[in-house]
Every structure is written in C-alpha cells, then in structure tokens.
Amino acid sequence: MIKRFINRVHPKRWLVSPRIVICVPCGSTPVERRAIRDSALAAGAHQVWLVEEPMAAAIGAGLPVTEATGSMIVDIGGGTTEVGVIALEGEVFSSSVRVGGDKMDEAIVNYVRRVHNLMIGEATAERIKLDIGRALKPKNGKGKEIEIKGRDLLVGGPKSVKLNQAEVAEALAEPLARMLEGIRTALERTPPELSGDIAERGLVLSGGGALLEGLDEYMRRATNLPVMIAENPLMCVALGCGKILEHTTAYAQILRDN
Secondary structure, three states, X not given: OHHHHHXXXXXXXXXXXXXXXXXXXXXXXXXXXXXXXXXXXXXXXXXXXXXXXXXXXXXXXXXXXXXXXXXXXXXXXXXXXXXXXXXXXXXXXXXEEOOOHHHHHHHHHHHHHHHHOEEOOHHHHHHHHHHHOEOOOOOOOOOOEEEEEEEEOOOOOEEEEEEEHHHHHHHOHHHHHHHHHHHHHHHXXXXXXXXXXXXXXXXXXXXXXXXXXXXXXXXXXXXXOOEEEOOOHHHHHHHHHHHHHHOOOXXXXXXXXX
C-alpha cells in the first residue's frame, strides 16, 4: 500500500527518495511503530517520521500547538478515539480509547438485534449512523425515522422495521460514554496551569466521528466546556501531516521527538 502511494506521487521512483510522515495511535506499542517504520523504509522512503494522531489532528485543525497555551483535541476515528492535550509542540497528555466509529456500528447492530429481534449487517448499521445518527435524543420525541431490512431472528425470514433517532441515540449511549470517560481522564491529568487554557478555549473534535449529529452538544453538557468541531474533521490528520512536511523547520521539535 505504501509503495502504491509513493508511485502515485512519484511515478519515477528511481529519481526520488521521499520523506514520509505516518500517523500512529498514541497507544501503539514500540514493536508496532518499528514495524510501520520498517515497512515504509522497505517501500522506498528515505526518511520516515511517526507522529501521534492527536498532534497531527491538532495541527490540521489549526490549533496553536507551538504556543505555551494548552490545546485539547479529540480525534474520533474508526477504531480508536485519540485524546491529546498539547502545548509547546509537545503532548502534555495523550491517550487512546478503543472506541470509535466501528464500535458505534456494533452498538447499533446489537441494539436492533436485542430490541427488534432483527439481524442487520455492519454496512446497514453504518448507513443508520450516517442517516439518522444522533448523540442526544431529539427534543420532539422520536425524531426522523428510517426503514431497515434484515433477517428475523424468530422465524428466520426477511423482515423490515422502522428505526428512529431516539432509538439510535439510546444505542450509541454506551460507546459515547466510553469516549467521554477518556476525555475526563485527560482533563483530570492535565496540569493546572493548562487547565485554565482549556476551560477558556475548550476542546476541538476531529475525525469522522465528529460528524455525528449533536456530539458537540453532548460533550458540552457532559464536560461544561466549550466544544467545537474542526472545519474539516475528516481530513484533519492528513492535513496535519501535510503541514508538517511543508514546514519541517517550524515543526522540528515534533519531528525530533518522533
């Protein structure tokens, strides 16, 4: 895969020896990081830097990571939620919670099976999440509905039911609570001198999970902090990697640490 990426950017590989920035979860082990680095070098890279996802997401979201003030980023990906408190180009605290978009899909599958006796696939669960997914129950009762089809667990045949936003919010309550637990842990372990900055500026959500409707309000109510969604949450990590490569001098400390 890395070779394919290099070929798309540099078709004439024998003339170049590219530098590569690869993002890794902050919970990855040294063995996993070494394997990633070795794979990139074997694919033809001249130099490989591994940057933790919270740092790349914060840079991509436009947070002032080089300043002495504290910034908090929550990057919600498919497999993990990365939480980072950043100041002076360093991660004051970072953690990785094994909950993300995939766990949300799994929670919807389990809810539909338990409540409606209907077996659906992960693709259907993801469509439900994207179409009517909400972090908070609608104020007007059940909210929007969607018709879903699957296999009836009682008789074994095909069956269709209607699912509403209130039910989806109930299904997502458990994975969202686990995300929130990781955020609270980060807030508890943040040094007091940076806690004031976060209390004033709040936290920023990035990643595909940040697009879940009402998630910012859910986090705001639970933490009593300002919560903002990055301008381009899906691309924050990639944009952050690009900025690091474009301005290696400005982010020399980050590259030196990695």
